[in-house]
Amino acid sequence: MPRSRRLVWGALVPVLATALYLVWMQGRGALPAGDPGTAGLGATDLTGADITVVAADLFVQVAAPARPLRAFSTNRLLFRVARQADGADPVTPVDPVVSFAMTMPMGDHRYALVPAPTPGWYQADVVLPACPSGSRRWFGTLEFTAAGQPRRAQFAFDLAPKAP
Ligand SMILES: [Cu+2]
Numbered sequence: 001m002p003r004s005r006r007l008v009w010g011a012l013v014p015v016l017a018t019a020l021y022l023v024w025m026q027g028r029g030a031l032p033a034g035d036p037g038t039a040g041l042g043a044t045d046l047t048g049a050d051i052t053v054v055a056a057d058l059f060v061q062v063a064a065p066a067r068p069l070r071a072f073s074t075n076r077l078l079f080r081v082a083r084q085a086d087g088a089d090p091v092t093p094v095d096p097v098v099s100f101a102m103t104m105p106m107g108d109h110r111y112a113l114v115p116a117p118t119p120g121w122y123q124a125d126v127v128l129p130a131c132p133s134g135s136r137r138w139f140g141t142l143e144f145t146a147a148g149q150p151r152r153a154q155f156a157f158d159l160a161p162k163a164p
Contacts, residue, residue: 055153071130093144
């Protein structure tokens with residue numbers, strides 16, 4: 001390999017390794033969250049950090065004021081819709097409903113969102129069962145209408161056991 005190419009690779013490999021590590025840590029929710037809802041742009045795992053989920057041309061901030069999310073407990077989830085990734089230019093979602101499912105049938109879990117005390121945010125107090133299989137992985141789907149168009153944003157999280 002020519003010396004110049006070795007130099008290029010020598011410079012690129014640490015950068016790529018660092019970027020992959022950061023993406024991996026972000027995915028694990030191990031990195032500290034900055035502004036609520038904007039730290040995890042593009043991430044879909046709510047387990048360890050608040051996230052911003054892309055919904056077509058809109059962005060949905062999803063926040064959990066209290067963690068861990070637990071089975072058979074009231075878990076408050078907060079949602080905010082905006083045209084910008086940083087939460088600027090908020091959008092009022094029409095008829096927002098969040099529903100929850102696992103990979104196996106777990107019953108119907110749907111919540112109509114209500115306005116939260118903080119303007120621009122909508123909330124649901126969610127109670128979900130523990131899975132008999134032992135799996136903790138749940139999938140959330142937020143559906144709403146904006147500008148006459150149906151929108152959908154999806155995310156996932158692990159549900160911790162009920163507090164002892
Ligand atoms: Cu299940």
